[in-house]
Amino acid sequence: MKELLNKRIDIINSELKKYLSPVYPEIIYEAMGYSVFAGGKRMRPLLLLGACEAVGGNVDDALPFACAIEMIHTYTLIHDDLPAMDNDDYRRGKLTCHKKYSEDIAILAGDGLLNLAFEIMLETAASKKDFRYVDAALTIGNLCGVKGTVGGQTADLLSENKKADEKTLMYIHDKKTAALIQAALKAGAIIGGGSEEDIGRLEAIGYDMGIAFQIKDDILDITSTTEILGKPVGSDYKNNKTTYVSVFGMEKAQKDYEMLSERAARGLKDFSDNSSFLYEYSKLLTARIN
Amino acid sequence: MKELLNKRIDIINSELKKYLSPVYPEIIYEAMGYSVFAGGKRMRPLLLLGACEAVGGNVDDALPFACAIEMIHTYTLIHDDLPAMDNDDYRRGKLTCHKKYSEDIAILAGDGLLNLAFEIMLETAASKKDFRYVDAALTIGNLCGVKGTVGGQTADLLSENKKADEKTLMYIHDKKTAALIQAALKAGAIIGGGSEEDIGRLEAIGYDMGIAFQIKDDILDITSTTEILGKPVGSDYKNNKTTYVSVFGMEKAQKDYEMLSERAARGLKDFSDNSSFLYEYSKLLTARIN
Numbered sequence: 001m002k003e004l005l006n007k008r009i010d011i012i013n014s015e016l017k018k019y020l021s022p023v024y025p026e027i028i029y030e031a032m033g034y035s036v037f038a039g040g041k042r043m044r045p046l047l048l049l050g051a052c053e054a055v056g057g058n059v060d061d062a063l064p065f066a067c068a069i070e071m072i073h074t075y076t077l078i079h080d081d082l083p084a085m086d087n088d089d090y091r092r093g094k095l096t097c098h099k100k101y102s103e104d105i106a107i108l109a110g111d112g113l114l115n116l117a118f119e120i121m122l123e124t125a126a127s128k129k130d131f132r133y134v135d136a137a138l139t140i141g142n143l144c145g146v147k148g149t150v151g152g153q154t155a156d157l158l159s160e161n162k163k164a165d166e167k168t169l170m171y172i173h174d175k176k177t178a179a180l181i182q183a184a185l186k187a188g189a190i191i192g193g194g195s196e197e198d199i200g201r202l203e204a205i206g207y208d209m210g211i212a213f214q215i216k217d218d219i220l221d222i223t224s225t226t227e228i229l230g231k232p233v234g235s236d237y238k239n240n241k242t243t244y245v246s247v248f249g250m251e252k253a254q255k256d257y258e259m260l261s262e263r264a265a266r267g268l269k270d271f272s273d274n275s276s277f278l279y280e281y282s283k284l285l286t287a288r289i290n
Numbered sequence: 291m292k293e294l295l296n297k298r299i300d301i302i303n304s305e306l307k308k309y310l311s312p313v314y315p316e317i318i319y320e321a322m323g324y325s326v327f328a329g330g331k332r333m334r335p336l337l338l339l340g341a342c343e344a345v346g347g348n349v350d351d352a353l354p355f356a357c358a359i360e361m362i363h364t365y366t367l368i369h370d371d372l373p374a375m376d377n378d379d380y381r382r383g384k385l386t387c388h389k390k391y392s393e394d395i396a397i398l399a400g401d402g403l404l405n406l407a408f409e410i411m412l413e414t415a416a417s418k419k420d421f422r423y424v425d426a427a428l429t430i431g432n433l434c435g436v437k438g439t440v441g442g443q444t445a446d447l448l449s450e451n452k453k454a455d456e457k458t459l460m461y462i463h464d465k466k467t468a469a470l471i472q473a474a475l476k477a478g479a480i481i482g483g484g485s486e487e488d489i490g491r492l493e494a495i496g497y498d499m500g501i502a503f504q505i506k507d508d509i510l511d512i513t514s515t516t517e518i519l520g521k522p523v524g525s526d527y528k529n530n531k532t533t534y535v536s537v538f539g540m541e542k543a544q545k546d547y548e549m550l551s552e553r554a555a556r557g558l559k560d561f562s563d564n565s566s567f568l569y570e571y572s573k574l575l576t577a578r579i580n
Binding site for chain 1: 369397
C-alpha cells in the first residue's frame with residue numbers, strides 16, 4: 001500500500017508540474033505552482049484514482065481529472081486565505097499565496113487554477129471523444145460551484161461571529177468539505193465506467209468520509225498540538241467558529257466521527273476486487289492525526 | 291435590426307435571470323445577479339449568437355453559451371474591480387460588487403460565476419450529447435484562462451506604473467480584451483456547425499474587432515466626457531496606464547482603429563446569407579461612443 005500510495009503521489013505531482021510549466025507572464029504560473037506544491041497530501045486526486053480503479057477502470061484515464069480536482073481544491077484554499085476572507089498568513093507552515101506573492105496575484109492564481117481545471121477536463125473529453133468525461137466534469141463542476149464549495153464558503157462567512165445552528169453547520173460541512181470528496185469519488189467512478197449503482201454507492205461513501213474528515217478536523221483543533229497540526233490549535237475557538245464540537249459537544253463528535261468513518265470503511269471493504277487501495281487509503285485518511 | 295437586437299437582449303437577460311434565481315445562501319446569488327444585471331450591453335453573448343447564426347446554426351442552441359460567456363465576462367469585471375486589483379468603487383455608474391456587498395462576497399461571486407459558466411456549458415454538452423458543445427466550451431475555457439484573460443490581467447498588473455513596450459501592450463490588449471470576443475465568435479461558429487474555414491475566419495475577425503474595440507476604449511479615455519462614458523475620463527492617464535495612444539500616439543491609434551474595424555466589417559459583410567445581424571451589430575460596436 002505505502003509503495004503504491006507514494007507511486008501514485010509521484011505521478012500526480014509530475015503531471016501537475018507539466019500543466020503548470022511557466023510561460024509568459026511567468027509569475028502567475030509560479031504563484032499557481034507555489035500553492036499547488038505547498039504540501040498538499042493529494043487526498044482528492046488519490047480518492048478519484050482509487051474510485052476509478054474500484055469500479056474496474058484504468059487509473060491512467062483518470063489522471064487528468066485527478067490533477068483538475070487538486071487544482072480546484074488549491075484555488076479554494078488560495079481564495080479562502082485572502083485578507084478579505086480568513087486572512088491567513090500561513091498554511092501547512094508555509095506562507096499563503098498572497099503573502100508570498102501579493103493579493104492581486106493570489107486572486108488571479110486562484111482564478112487561473114479553477115479555469116485550468118475545467119480546461120483540462122474539457123480537453124480530455126474533447127480528445128477522447130467520450131461522454132463519460134463530460135459527465136465527470138459536470139459532477140465536479142456542480143459540487144464545487146455555488147451549489148457546492150462556493151455556497152459552503154458563503155454560509156461559513158455568514159456564520160462568522162455568531163453561533164450557527166445545526167442545520168447551518170451541516171450545510172457548511174457538507175458543501176465546504178464533503179462536496180469535493182464526494183466529487184472525487186463520483187467522478188472517478190464515472191470515468192472508470194462504474195454502474196449507476198456503484199456510482200451512487202461511492203457518492204454516499206464520499207459524504208460519510210467527508211463529514212467524518214471534517215468532524216475530525218474540528219476535534220483536532222481542540223485536542224492536538226500546533227506542532228503536530230502544522231497550524232495553531234484552538235483557532236476555531238479563537239475565531240469564534242461554529243464547529244461540530246461546539247454544536248454537539250465532544251462526546252457526540254467523537255461518536256459520530258467513529259460511526260461515519262466505520263460506515264465508509266465498511267462500504268469500501270467488500271466493494272469490489274479492485275477496491276483495496278481505496279479501502280486502505282480511506283482508513284489512513286479518517287485515522288489522520290493532522 | 292434594432293428590434294431583433296432588443297429581442298435578443300431580452301432573451302439573454304431572461305435566461306440569465308433563470309440561472310441566477312436565488313436559493314440558500316441567497317446573498318451569493320444576489321451578488322452574482324447584481325453584477326450580471328449592472329448595465330452590461332451583452333456584447334459577447336450577442337456576438338456568440340450572431341456567429342452561430344452566420345454559419346447557418348440555430349441561435350436557440352447557442353443561448354446557454356451566450357449566458358455562460360456573459361457570466362465569465364462579469365466575473366473578470368468583479369475581480370478586476372477589487373481593492374487589491376484596480377480598486378474601483380463604481381462601474382457603469384453603479385457601485386462595484388465589493389462596494390455594494392463586501393470584498394469576501396465579491397470574490398466568491400466571481401468564483402461562482404466562473405464556475406457556473408462551465409457548469410452551464412457542460413450541462414448543455416451532457417444533455418445534448420454533442421461534442422460541438424465540448425469543443426465550444428474548450429475554446430472559451432482556453433481563451434479565458436491563464437493563456438487568455440487571466441494572463442492578460444496579470445500582464446496588465448505587472449505593467450502598472452511603468453511604461454509597457456509595444457509587445458507587452460499588444461499582449462494585454464489581445465488577452466485582456468480580444469480573447470473573449472474571439473471566444474464568442476469562435477464558440478458561436480462551432481455550435482452553429484460552421485466549417486473549419488468559417489470558424490477560422492470568424493476567429494480572425496474576432497481578433498480585429500477586439501483590438502479595434504480596445505483602441506477605441508483607449509481613445510475615448512482621452513476624447514470623451516465623463517457623462518457620456520459613465521466613468522471618469524482620463525483615468526488611464528491618471529493611473530499611469532500604458533494605452534494604445536500612449537505607445538503609438540493618437541494619430542496612429544485612430545488610423546489603426548479604422549483599419550481594423552473596417553477589415554472586420556468587410557469580413558462580415560459578405561460572410562454568408564445569414565450574417566447580416568452580426569455585420570450590423572459589429573458596426574454598432576466599433577462605432578461606439580461609450
